[in-house]
Amino acid sequence: MRVEIGRKVAVVLVLLVVATVNGPVGTFDSMTLLERFIYWGLLLPVVSTLMIVGIHYANDGPHLRRLHPLLRITIGAVVAGLPSALWVMTLGATLRGFEFTAYGVGFRWVIATIMGMGIGVIEAYVRPRDIERHMRERLADATPEPAPEPVREDPLFIRNLSPDLGREIISISTRDHYLDVVTAEGKDRILKRMSDAVAELNGLPGLQIHRSHWVALDAVERLEREGRKARVVLKNGATLPVSRPNIPALAEALEKR
Template identity: 35%
Template sequence: MTTPAMGRPRTPYRRRLLGRRLPVLLGAALVLTLLGPFGTFAELTLAQRLAYWVGLIGLGGLAFELLTLAATRLRRERPEAWRSMLAGVTLAVAAPMTLAVALLEKSLRGKDMLHPLGLAELFVYVVLVTLLVSAIPVWLELRDRGLLAGPTPPPSPPVPDNAPASPANPAAPAFFARLPARLGRDLLALEMEDHYVRVHTAEGSDLILMRLRDAIGELAGLDGMQVHRSHWVAAAAVAEMERKPDGKLVLVLRNGLRVPVSRSYAMAVREAGWAEKTRP
């Protein structure tokens, strides 16, 4: 089994939601109901406390779900910023929740917190609860997506027009200049991922903001081909080719990555001689 590409969750969404997020939400609501902090224990019944905390935690959980999507996309584009991103998510959830709590307190318990000092006090309490309910699941989500590694080195500087071609791949210096130095130049495959191209090399993978067809254009002259509308593969990367029971072809690369071959490209793959690597 191949390791999921960085940025893609390793665990299905339903399992992440039911196995991680909902238990955190329900556990936090139950603990707060039993403890009754901020005066809720003395002034509300058990049923009222349960409704109070489940409602607030549920609203915060919805905000968390929406912000998680934005947070993971930001993390993908700025791999060095995950700590500040978690702080931003916490504050972004806490701000509207502070107003919601103030309105609830005024209608339920007659406490007027809708003034600067009251809102500031509530904000501190809401941040503490949000850290419990939102920050931990966000961190788990980022870890599941493999996005908590160290910062990505900056890309290599552009190659001047009059500079000599890269000895590792003289046919595509412009494209290789986009790659982080840590990926090396042993290119295996390109994979379309939303508005990005995921570059697979012998050293790992990373995302580049560009279209797949533009990336392929910059690789003109390199021995390889597009084998699917979402995949390009270098010829030297192919270890073997498998035929599935339904007749579809799958390329197995040197790093274990499995790349599908669409029917429209199957003939070109065979003509390139890659079918000779077919597993018996």
């Protein structure tokens, strides 16, 4: 609230300085610099306060809330325009020698109402949107950029495979002293123990489901059970047996993937 009042006072002071120096509506030729300062110093704060109070009450008052905001602004400007016009006419008659007439009051009432409506539209529509835009820009500038995702290193086991087979391992199975490795790109057979292969997979999401088989969890289509026996159906259509002790661990891992 204090910031808002301070902003309005600052605007009035700026207008006072501009009006005093430039002397609009004939005050430059008919008044000295001091007289202009006194005239505009009495006119601007009073008229501004009347308009602010009138439009504020029309916008926030309990009796006009059902009306459209533009209609409320118009009513507030019209109501505040009459005392504003009377004050302008009083200063004109006192300091500038104008004749105090009903026509003069009516003319200044219209001018004050139009100016008040412009001020009300700026305060109710233009300025709030400008403040919202600045707030969004400040929030966007203050929001830290997301940290880059850590680069996932390939498992050490990949170095055993031909580059043509890619890096997406589906399954590994033992055959005598060799391992049959199935990837998304093809198959390969390498000389290595299963225990060494599992150690070199470096935490790749997968599980040794049998003493002779390891599978990547993402490659598993489903787990099938038939009595005490179980097997996995892979997405490439292959099936591999699951030893009984490994069934609970595999079922839990598939649920969490």
